[in-house]
Amino acid sequence: MSQPGEPGQDPARRAELADRLHRVRERIDAACAAAGRDPAELTLIAITKTRPASDVRLLYELGQRDFGENRDQEAAPKAAQCADLPITWHFVGQLQTNKAPSVVRYAAVVQSVDRLRLVRALGTAARRQERALTCLIQVRLTGTADDPGRGGAPLDEVPALAEALAAEEGLVLGGIMAVAPLGVPAADAFAGLTPASAAVRAVWPSATIISAGMSGDLEEAVAAGATHLRIGTALLGDRRPTVM
Numbered sequence: 097m098s099q100p101g102e103p104g105q106d107p108a109r110r111a112e113l114a115d116r117l118h119r120v121r122e123r124i125d126a127a128c129a130a131a132g133r134d135p136a137e138l139t140l141i142a143i144t145k146t147r148p149a150s151d152v153r154l155l156y157e158l159g160q161r162d163f164g165e166n167r168d169q170e171a172a173p174k175a176a177q178c179a180d181l182p183i184t185w186h187f188v189g190q191l192q193t194n195k196a197p198s199v200v201r202y203a204a205v206v207q208s209v210d211r212l213r214l215v216r217a218l219g220t221a222a223r224r225q226e227r228a229l230t231c232l233i234q235v236r237l238t239g240t241a242d243d244p245g246r247g248g249a250p251l252d253e254v255p256a257l258a259e260a261l262a263a264e265e266g267l268v269l270g271g272i273m274a275v276a277p278l279g280v281p282a283a284d285a286f287a288g289l290t291p292a293s294a295a296v297r298a299v300w301p302s303a304t305i306i307s308a309g310m311s312g313d314l315e316e317a318v319a320a321g322a323t324h325l326r327i328g329t330a331l332l333g334d335r336r337p338t339v340m
């Protein structure tokens with residue numbers, strides 16, 4: 097049996113992941129065709145939470161380069177097991193300031209910056225480790241007020257966060273990230289991406305990343321202008337119970 101961290105050699109799993117990756121790419125192509133967009137504008141991020149490092153290796157062998165995780169306790173050892181692969185790690189989960197130094201060690205992008213204290217903690221860690229870190233502001237879309245678990249800064253806090261990120265040495269302001277709220281059609285919720293992205297670009301014009309769209313709503317996200325899709329279950333299958 098293959099252990100996490102060993103080269104991905106399980107042929108059945110490899111075939112399953114190849115098939116899932118193919119079907120996700122077909123969905124992206126169809127969504128782009130419907131929206132009059134070029135699939136080359138989209139970056140697909142494989143969200144590998146609860147899945148072993150061997151799945152990261154298999155997806156890497158299949159051409160995948162961007163990966164995401166939402167918990168540092170799980171992401172740090174997984175990234176270490178894959179340190180020999182030239183892949184880009186995105187941190188997409190809620191982040192405590194005391195975890196910033198650990199996340200900065202492996203992540204190239206932190207997508208979940210939602211408060212000023214986190215800007216400072218990430219800036220300090222990036223400078224100490226001499227790492228360039230791209231940060232996205234996680235914005236709260238309408239409908240999430242009663243759903244604090246999905247997180248994000250309200251629109252009126254976005255300009256101040258953007259100013260702080262643009263001024264923080266060691267950090268690069270890349271754009272925004274959002275998770276669609278539950279109980280609202282994703283297309284309606286994603287309409288909130290446009291003003292949030294405009295507020296960030298007013299501060300930093302090159303901060304054009306819009307990270308939105310998961311397994312269930314990638315089509316709506318592509319229609320709403322997403323540049324980065326964060327896909328977990330459609331690529332990897334149902335999540336395993338958390339063991340770490």
Ligand SMILES: *Cc1c(COP(=O)(O)O)cnc(C)c1O
Pocket residue numbers: 143145166188189275310311312326327328329330
């Ligand atoms: C888990 C997760 C995803 C992927 O969700 P799926 O529905 O499995 O595609 C995307 N973004 C964030 C922030 C996540 O935590």
